Amino acid sequence: MNPLVRVVPNGTARHVLGRVGQAVLVLWAAYTVAFGVLYGLPGDPAALIAAGGDPANSSATPEQVAALRAQYGYDQPLLVQYLHHLGAAATGDLGVSPRTGPVAASLAQALPATAQIAALGLVLSVVVGGGLALLATYVRARWARQLLLSLPPLGVSVPTFWVGLLLLQGFSFGLGWFPAFGNDGFSSLVLPAVTLAVLGSALIAQVFARSLRAEASAAYADTARAKGASRARVHLRHTARNASLPTFTITGVLVGQFLAGTVVTETVFSRTGIGQLTATAVGTQDIPLALGVVVLGATVVVTVSLVVDLLYPVLDPRMRRTGRAPRRPSADLVAEAAR
Amino acid sequence: MSAATLDPRVDPVRRSTAPVLARLPAPGVVLAAAWLVLVVLAAAAPTLLSGTDPYAADTGALLQPPSAHHWFGTDQIGRDLYSRVVHGSSLSLRATLVAVAVGVCLGAAVGLVAGAAGGWVDAVLMRLVDVLLAIPSLLLSLAIITVLGFGTLNVAVAVGFGSVAACARVMRAEVLRVHGSTYVEASASLGVRRPTVLLRHVLPNAAGPVLVLAALDFGTAVLAVSSLSFLGYGAKPPTPEWGSLVASGRDFLGSGWWLTTLPGLVIVATVLAANRLARALEGRREGDLR
Numbered sequence: 001m002n003p004l005v006r007v008v009p010n011g012t013a014r015h016v017l018g019r020v021g022q023a024v025l026v027l028w029a030a031y032t033v034a035f036g037v038l039y040g041l042p043g044d045p046a047a048l049i050a051a052g053g054d055p056a057n058s059s060a061t062p063e064q065v066a067a068l069r070a071q072y073g074y075d076q077p078l079l080v081q082y083l084h085h086l087g088a089a090a091t092g093d094l095g096v097s098p099r100t101g102p103v104a105a106s107l108a109q110a111l112p113a114t115a116q117i118a119a120l121g122l123v124l125s126v127v128v129g130g131g132l133a134l135l136a137t138y139v140r141a142r143w144a145r146q147l148l149l150s151l152p153p154l155g156v157s158v159p160t161f162w163v164g165l166l167l168l169q170g171f172s173f174g175l176g177w178f179p180a181f182g183n184d185g186f187s188s189l190v191l192p193a194v195t196l197a198v199l200g201s202a203l204i205a206q207v208f209a210r211s212l213r214a215e216a217s218a219a220y221a222d223t224a225r226a227k228g229a230s231r232a233r234v235h236l237r238h239t240a241r242n243a244s245l246p247t248f249t250i251t252g253v254l255v256g257q258f259l260a261g262t263v264v265t266e267t268v269f270s271r272t273g274i275g276q277l278t279a280t281a282v283g284t285q286d287i288p289l290a291l292g293v294v295v296l297g298a299t300v301v302v303t304v305s306l307v308v309d310l311l312y313p314v315l316d317p318r319m320r321r322t323g324r325a326p327r328r329p330s331a332d333l334v335a336e337a338a339r
Numbered sequence: 340m341s342a343a344t345l346d347p348r349v350d351p352v353r354r355s356t357a358p359v360l361a362r363l364p365a366p367g368v369v370l371a372a373a374w375l376v377l378v379v380l381a382a383a384a385p386t387l388l389s390g391t392d393p394y395a396a397d398t399g400a401l402l403q404p405p406s407a408h409h410w411f412g413t414d415q416i417g418r419d420l421y422s423r424v425v426h427g428s429s430l431s432l433r434a435t436l437v438a439v440a441v442g443v444c445l446g447a448a449v450g451l452v453a454g455a456a457g458g459w460v461d462a463v464l465m466r467l468v469d470v471l472l473a474i475p476s477l478l479l480s481l482a483i484i485t486v487l488g489f490g491t492l493n494v495a496v497a498v499g500f501g502s503v504a505a506c507a508r509v510m511r512a513e514v515l516r517v518h519g520s521t522y523v524e525a526s527a528s529l530g531v532r533r534p535t536v537l538l539r540h541v542l543p544n545a546a547g548p549v550l551v552l553a554a555l556d557f558g559t560a561v562l563a564v565s566s567l568s569f570l571g572y573g574a575k576p577p578t579p580e581w582g583s584l585v586a587s588g589r590d591f592l593g594s595g596w597w598l599t600t601l602p603g604l605v606i607v608a609t610v611l612a613a614n615r616l617a618r619a620l621e622g623r624r625e626g627d628l629r
Binding site for chain 2: 026027029030033034037038041153154157158159160161162165166168169172173256257259260261263264267268278279281282283285286287290291293294297298301302305
């Protein structure tokens with residue numbers, strides 16, 4: 001039987017629909033904010049198109065610029081442009097970039113390469129970050145605990161581009177284990193994914209270690225210990241399961257960070273993908289493409305957060321009865337983890 | 340004769356020595372503070388730390404590894420890397436400060452208005468903040484740079500906008516906490532006008548956690564600014580900036596490890612030092628509240 005159906009028989013559909021509606025609303029608002037930034041701030045996109053991205057050496061006449069302005073609709077009032085673009089975006093048409101053509105097609109073409117490194121990076125982050133937090137809260141020796149707990153703050157303090165370059169230096173140029181650039185094969189995925197995972201595992205380890213410490217002093221952990229369960233058993237079977245829930249909540253934020261992080265990673269490793277496309281969009285001041293990337297980023301974050309929210313009752317039995325988890329992490333914790 | 344000499348309670352020496360000795364800062368904090376002082380010194384008066392011209396090419400010393408003469412080595416046209424890092428700290432540090440100022444001021448303003456106004460204003464502003472949190476902050480910064488164009492100041496403003504949301508949340512929470520306190524109620528009942536209550540009583544008392552957040556934000560801003568500078572959106576090439584120095588060493592990973600590694604280490608040390616100090620500040624504040 002499908003666990004989702006069994007979980008909350010009454011009101012499940014309403015709950016799911018409500019959350020989906022909320023997600024759509026956030027997405028619409030995110031689109032509006034991105035549109036406001038990209039179209040509302042002062043700038044002359046038509047002149048940029050005419051100049052081929054370099055306004056300093058533009059040889060276009062004012063008439064040509066005016067014709068381009070009319071062609072792309074930049075002469076319309078902002079609200080008209082917004083409604084036009086929003087209507088198109090709702091049907092999956094993210095507009096046309098003057099350089100790379102239809103934005104949705106460019107994004108779809110670039111997405112798989114980025115999804116591969118992001119997925120591998122996420123797996124590595126969960127394994128390394130989770131393992132680190134479990135070990136750091138399990139070891140008894142004070143110095144070992146301090147050493148392990150000092151690693152996550154270090155991980156969030158190193159610039160991603162620097163980590164990538166160090167890895168390149170060591171493993172591509174020094175040892176020659178992995179290719180230094182490109183998109184071919186699994187071996188080209190490893191270093192970019194490890195680069196992303198340095199930040200990801202540090203974030204996971206921080207949140208997980210904090211909730212592991214909080215859960216270890218809970219009454220049920222004492223009960224389990226009093227009943228004679230070994231320290232390792234209490235740690236892995238009891239506290240780790242409950243402590244993993246807040247960590248699960250930051251997945252959406254983490255995936256969003258990865259997507260943004262690929263701008264740096266793909267530049268360092270000269271890979272094609274969403275990050276490379278973003279760098280191109282910014283470099284050539286390609287406004288439709290930049291809007292497409294931001295909307296994609298927001299869509300990924302909102303979708304992952306929605307899925308996490310909907311899966312919560314499946315993972316946390318306490319939520320099935322009450323409809324709310326007793327110890328849901330606050331949005332501030334998530335925001336703090338994202339910093 | 341002044342009040343200080345008559346009243347022993349305001350004797351500055353007696354009041355300050357005991358607590359300061361009791362809470363002598365940890366060695367890590369001292370080290371972090373010393374590093375940041377050095378960085379600020381490099382930004383304010385670079386010639387004090389390095390007498391070499393950061394733009395002077397020495398064709399006799401191309402791609403030299405670090406030595407007593409060139410502490411950080413030299414680059415492909417013989418410029419002294421140490422001098423370039425020292426001179427680059429000015430732009431990088433200023434961009435970071437602008438970014439933090441933009442984020443904190445805008446965020447605090449949004450949080451103050453939301454927390455004080457309540458009702459639909461609060462609801463709308465906080466939903467907007469939620470939406471900003473749904474857009475990865477680096478992507479938001481990149482979108483702003485797309486429109487504004489390149490340059491260190493634009494990068495700084497873009498990074499600042501990326502951190503508005505977090506700051507607004509903290510400020511709002513603090514304003515709500517302070518708003519319920521008796522002294523706010525008292526001044527309101529005395530007939531003090533609302534804007535005055537907000538600026539004179541609520542803002543100063545809510546500012547503490549926001550300032551801690553600003554200190555924490557400093558490290559994040561150094562990272563974000565140097566990332567964008569690494570991507571080439573900051574100052575134009577000959578001008579040194581921490582991120583762009585690392586970027587220009589990219590082509591010499593095999594032949595000149597120091598060109599990427601050493602400027603990167605300076606960034607890491609600065610971020611770690613800033614975070615360490617911010618944590619100390621946070622702990623101290625919490626200690627004061629307890």
